[in-house]
Amino acid sequence: MQLRAPALILSVRSHGEHNAVVRALTEDAGMLAGYIRGGHSRRLRPVLQPGNAVLGEWRARSEEQLAGLTVELIESRAPLYGEPLAAAAIDWVTVLTAAVLPERHPYPRLYSALSAMLDAVEAAPAARGWAVALVRYELLVLAELGFGLSLDRCTVTGSADDLFYVSPKSGAAVSAAAARGYEARLLPCPAFLREGGEADWTAILDGLRLTGHFLARDLLIDRRAEILAARERLVTRLKRAVA
Structure with missing residues (x-):
């Protein structure tokens, strides 16, 4: 070799x-x-x-x-380790990637997305500049490893409108009408994950809650405490930063 x-x-x-x-x-x-x-x-x-x-x-x-x-x-990117939020973001995305990818299997989309994520942190160490990219990267990791979420249509009605929730079991979108009475059992589905563009902090934290559920359930089953500790540090710092 x-x-x-x-x-x-x-x-x-x-x-x-x-x-x-x-x-x-x-x-x-x-x-x-x-x-x-x-x-x-x-x-x-x-x-x-x-x-x-x-x-x-x-x-x-x-x-x-x-x-x-x-x-x-x-x-x-060593200078970024002097910024607590930037350091936590780099720590998490690299730990996640190393933990879940099998060796010697090409994932060119993940390589490009991780490069872009790190570039975003470098360009704007303040979390507002890269937090959306972080959620999208986690979503891509799930998709590339066979656990992608279905966010384009309601799993109950087939409608593409008002997709405000995601089923924590199936990973499929649920419309507001179909979710009525069951909202507390569902996960939020922030619009930026479907439509692109920027997001406010409520939507970003909702996105992290969504991806975090499926990362823990589907990819980090045997290593939750060990690997997800890095993510918990990041999410905690994000919440403090926007409080």
């Missing part, structure tokens, strides 16, 4: 005292793991920051062997 490609750093795990196993997302080869000698050195530590864009080169004698990895920094 030999591959040289741009990649986004997702996770860094210590291997021994000085080395590291790094997972990074490439556009055409998907998520790849690699062993980096001296990965915890003073020189490489700032390069191997989750969210950073790098040029990676993976080399292994066989497909089954953990590849050796060398990296060159393309873009550092």
Whole structure:
């Protein structure tokens, strides 16, 4: 195996005292793991920051062997870790991506969306500039892994109008008329997820509630407490910021 490609750093795990196993997302080869000698050195530590864009080169004698990895920094997002909300956002999206994607399966749409999400955080560290992109990224993760939500028509009536809710069981939209009397049992369906455009904070938090339910139920079943802790930190900070 030999591959040289741009990649986004997702996770860094210590291997021994000085080395590291790094997972990074490439556009055409998907998520790849690699062993980096001296990965915890003073020189490489700032390069191997989750969210950073790098040029990676993976080399292994066989497909089954953990590849050796060398990296060159393309873009550092380390300064964003000084902003609590931006840091929490980068931490969550990289943790989520590393946790749910199978290795060596290409997901070019997720690569593009994650790049755009990180660019949005960099361009506007204030959460209003990237929170909508975050909800859409979570929705895309669900869809790409086979758990997409059906938000275009009411699952009860077939209508495309007044789709204010989502069934927590089926992941399908429910119109206001069909939901009458059952609103408390349903999840909110903010308009920006169907229609695009910007959203106010109520809609953004509703969107996070919606995607969070299905991420926990369908993708993070065995690792809820471990992985979702990063998301809880982010959502808590968002709520404090807009309170």
